[in-house]
Amino acid sequence: MNTTRSLRKGIRIDVHPNLDSLQTAAAKYIVSILEARLRAKNRASLVLSGGSTPRPIFERLAASAMRRRLNWDQINIFWGDERWVPPENHESNFGMAWHAFLSKIRIPPANIHRISGEIKSADKAALAYQAEIRKIHPASGIPSFDLVLLGLGEDGHTASLFPEMQWNKKRLVIASFVEKLGTFRISMTPRLFNAAHTVIFIVAGSGKSKAVANVLENPECKVPASLIRPTGGRLIWMLDRAAAGELTRYSQDKTSD
Ligand code: 6PG
Numbered sequence: 001m002n003t004t005r006s007l008r009k010g011i012r013i014d015v016h017p018n019l020d021s022l023q024t025a026a027a028k029y030i031v032s033i034l035e036a037r038l039r040a041k042n043r044a045s046l047v048l049s050g051g052s053t054p055r056p057i058f059e060r061l062a063a064s065a066m067r068r069r070l071n072w073d074q075i076n077i078f079w080g081d082e083r084w085v086p087p088e089n090h091e092s093n094f095g096m097a098w099h100a101f102l103s104k105i106r107i108p109p110a111n112i113h114r115i116s117g118e119i120k121s122a123d124k125a126a127l128a129y130q131a132e133i134r135k136i137h138p139a140s141g142i143p144s145f146d147l148v149l150l151g152l153g154e155d156g157h158t159a160s161l162f163p164e165m166q167w168n169k170k171r172l173v174i175a176s177f178v179e180k181l182g183t184f185r186i187s188m189t190p191r192l193f194n195a196a197h198t199v200i201f202i203v204a205g206s207g208k209s210k211a212v213a214n215v216l217e218n219p220e221c222k223v224p225a226s227l228i229r230p231t232g233g234r235l236i237w238m239l240d241r242a243a244a245g246e247l248t249r250y251s252q253d254k255t256s257d
Pocket residue numbers: 049050051052053054081082083093150151152153157158159160
């Protein structure tokens with residue numbers, strides 16, 4: 001079965017036959033984008049997503065054939081969001097990425113910029129992260145990451161931006177109490193995500209198909225994931241067939257894998 005690719009309103013939608021081909025394609029695409037950015041400017045920044053979908057992709061990045069393609073000395077790693085927990089907690093997005101791939105590649109510790117979920121005040125952690133991002137991207141204006149990875153929740157949340165959440169539109173990183181989770185989360189905001197060079201949503205499973213169709217095909221959609229539209233950058237949705245199951249209007253231009 002082929003991967004199908006379509007372009008709708010400037011959004012590229014790749015639908016892969018199954019979870020394994022999605023995960024492999026995503027890992028390859030992440031590496032090729034970072035390679036291109038390193039060729040262009042000798043530095044690159046990668047923003048990791050959390051949750052369970054990315055783990056197998058991160059594990060592929062740690063495999064020698066992939067990791068050897070990049071000079072990790074030149075790559076800075078950030079997180080799009082974090083749970084309000086210490087790094088050793090099983091819920092930590094940093095912890096997941098550390099075990100899946102960062103602990104297996106040669107990357108200077110100074111290049112790993114985790115969100116300090118252990119700080120007693122979640123808002124202080126958000127403000128500290130915002131300051132760290134600006135320190136690494138000293139240019140004025142909104143820092144532009146080279147590549148941002150995002151996931152999608154069944155309710156249309158992305159990163160830790162949940163429906164009904166309000167945030168200060170001037171902030172680049174916020175902390176919010178998430179009612180349905182009964183805890184604080186720390187998250188980059190659409191203002192920061194949308195300054196990126198490339199944003200890739202990686203979504204798998206039939207459980208997400210309604211949320212995917214809502215974001216990509218409902219013009220009235222207001223969930224947080226629908227706010228992610230890079231101002232000058234690229235937006236790509238990488239799906240498996242199950243997650244694309246409710247999409248009705250993407251053209252099936254066949255492309256080979
Ligand atoms: C998090 C993520 C979150 C995630 C979605 C999908 O911290 O959990 O940033 O936005 O991407 O909830 O999670 P799954 O990949 O586990 O379905």
